[in-house]
Amino acid sequence: xxxxxxxxxxxxxxxxxxxxxxxxxxxxxxxxxxxxxxxxxxxxxxxxxxxxxxxxxxxxxxxxxxxxxxxxxxxxxxxxxxxxxxxxxxxxxxxxxxxxxxxxxxxxxxxxxxxxxxxxxxxxxxxxxxxxxxxxx
Amino acid sequence: xxxxxxxxxxxxxxxxxxxxxxxxxxxxxxxxxxxxxxxxxxxxxxxxxxxxxxxxxxxxxxxxxxxxxxxxxxxxxxxxxxxxxxxxxxxxxxxxxxxxxxxxxxxxxxxxxxxxxxxxxxxxxxxxxxxxxxxxx
DNA sequence: TATTATTACTACCTTTAGATAGTATATTAT
DNA sequence: ATAATATACTATCTAAAGGTAGTAATAATA
Ligand code: SF4
Ligand code: SF4
Numbered sequence: 001x002x003x004x005x006x007x008x009x010x011x012x013x014x015x016x017x018x019x020x021x022x023x024x025x026x027x028x029x030x031x032x033x034x035x036x037x038x039x040x041x042x043x044x045x046x047x048x049x050x051x052x053x054x055x056x057x058x059x060x061x062x063x064x065x066x067x068x069x070x071x072x073x074x075x076x077x078x079x080x081x082x083x084x085x086x087x088x089x090x091x092x093x094x095x096x097x098x099x100x101x102x103x104x105x106x107x108x109x110x111x112x113x114x115x116x117x118x119x120x121x122x123x124x125x126x127x128x129x130x131x132x133x134x135x136x137x
Numbered sequence: 138x139x140x141x142x143x144x145x146x147x148x149x150x151x152x153x154x155x156x157x158x159x160x161x162x163x164x165x166x167x168x169x170x171x172x173x174x175x176x177x178x179x180x181x182x183x184x185x186x187x188x189x190x191x192x193x194x195x196x197x198x199x200x201x202x203x204x205x206x207x208x209x210x211x212x213x214x215x216x217x218x219x220x221x222x223x224x225x226x227x228x229x230x231x232x233x234x235x236x237x238x239x240x241x242x243x244x245x246x247x248x249x250x251x252x253x254x255x256x257x258x259x260x261x262x263x264x265x266x267x268x269x270x271x272x273x274x
Numbered sequence: 275t276a277t278t279a280t281t282a283c284t285a286c287c288t289t290t291a292g293a294t295a296g297t298a299t300a301t302t303a304t
Numbered sequence: 305a306t307a308a309t310a311t312a313c314t315a316t317c318t319a320a321a322g323g324t325a326g327t328a329a330t331a332a333t334a
Contacts, residue, residue, distance in 0.1 A: 001138075001139075001140055001216075001221075001226055001254060002138075002226045002227055002228075002229075003138055003229055003231075004321075004322090005231070005321080005322065006321080006322080008229070008230050008231045011229075011230065011243065012230060012242075015242050026279080026280060026281085027280080027281075028279090028280085037322085037323055037324080038324090039323065039324055039325075040322065040323050040324080042281070042282080043282095043283095043323090045281080046281070046282060046283085049281085049282095056280095056281060056282085057280080057281080057330090057331080058279085058280050058281040058282080058329075058330040058331060058332095059278090059279065059280055059281080059329095059330050059331025059332050059333095060277095060278060060279045060280065060331065060332040060333065061279080061280085061331080061332055061333085062279075062280045062281065062330085062331070062332080063279095063280070063281085064281085079138075084138070089138055089139050090139055091139075092139075092140050092145070092148075093145055093148065093149060093273075093274075094140075094142065094145045095273060098273070102273065103272055103273070104272055104273045104274070105149075105152050105266045105267065105272040105273065105274055106148065106261075106266060107272065109257050109261045109265075109266070110257065112253060112257075113250060113253040113254045113257050116249060116250040116253050117138060117250045117254075120246050120247065120249075120250050124243075124246045128246075129242040129243060129246070130242065135240055135241055135242040135244065136230075136232060136235070136239065136240070136241045136242065137230075137241070137242055141291075141292090142291080142292065143291080143292080163309080163310060163311085164310085164311075165309095165310085174292080174293055174294080175293095175294090176293065176294050176295075177292065177293050177294080179311070179312080179313095180293095180312095180313095182311080183311070183312060183313085186311085186312095193310090193311060193312090194300090194301075194310080194311080195299075195300040195301055195302095195309085195310045195311040195312080196299095196300055196301020196302050196303095196308090196309065196310050196311080197301060197302045197303060197307095197308060197309045197310065198301080198302060198303080198309080198310085199300085199301065199302085199309075199310045199311065200309095200310070200311090201311090
């Protein structure tokens with residue numbers, strides 16, 4: 001019951017870019033500041049650029065910055081961008097097409113936590129994460 | 138954001154054993170009834186036997202059955218038995234020692250869903266899953 | 275234009291979860 | 305005893321996630 005490392009990395013990096021949005025940042029800086037594996041991060045950032053979440057510019061003075069306003073970027077958008085959208089996630093007992101009329105044995109117990117997670121992911125924006133600048137990233 | 142297949146399998150198998158607790162069942166039967174990979178299941182059941190969740194007896198008329206009363210087996214016990222206890226799970230941003238005083242950027246948003254999941258896992262017993270025998274397994 | 279700092283691309287390596295194969299061992303009905 | 309039916313054990317394979325390495329392309333600046 002956990003998020004993937006890739007999801008953690010993406011959320012942390014994008015939060016960092018928002019917190020320091022006055023300028024752009026190279027992968028190398030993000031790597032050092034957030035202690036994430038450098039090469040893995042380049043791949044991830046390339047992907048996030050393709051998906052339109054960040055702007056990437058090469059060459060001297062290049063680097064990465066948010067492509068959209070942070071209050072329009074929801075956590076589910078980030079998961080979507082790395083291929084872990086809510087729909088692609090299998091549920092607790094792994095059945096595909098199930099609903100309240102054809103539930104698995106765990107459905108009643110799982111439905112509430114599941115809704116809370118989905119609500120959190122669909123209503124939390126990057127901007128709302130950064131209100132307290134003291135929190136870890 | 139999902140459970141492991143192993144966790145799914147364990148929950149489903151144990152639920153089946155409880156639902157049909159009048160007798161014991163061979164791995165082969167469980168494999169056929171629940172459509173789980175046979176050899177993988179033998180390993181899993183051996184593990185669950187070692188951890189004291191099921192009784193395994195070899196030979197003709199042997200098979201598997203619950204070792205404890207179903208109302209003493211909580212979902213977290215099952216996860217524990219397969220090495221996925223709550224403590225071993227990294228949290229949403231993957232920090233180790235964090236608390237309300239030294240939180241990550243997502244802590245405030247994550248703390249409620251997290252509690253709901255933990256509550257569900259620590260209060261739901263196998264027995265409580267089976268009240269409606271019509272649900273899928 | 276040459277240099278330097280950056281992202282982009284391609285290929286490969288490592289670890290882990292999941293799954294498979296074959297054999298040994300135990301139990302019991304006959 | 306023997307045959308049949310189970311679990312237990314050991315070794316291996318596969319696929320996916322995570323991570324590394326080297327090089328090409330791009331852009332600013334000196
Ligand atoms: S908990 Fe509900 S949604 Fe999830 S697999 Fe079971 S029936 Fe389907
Ligand atoms: S959400 Fe809370 S418990 Fe989880 S990593 Fe962040 S600070 Fe730690």
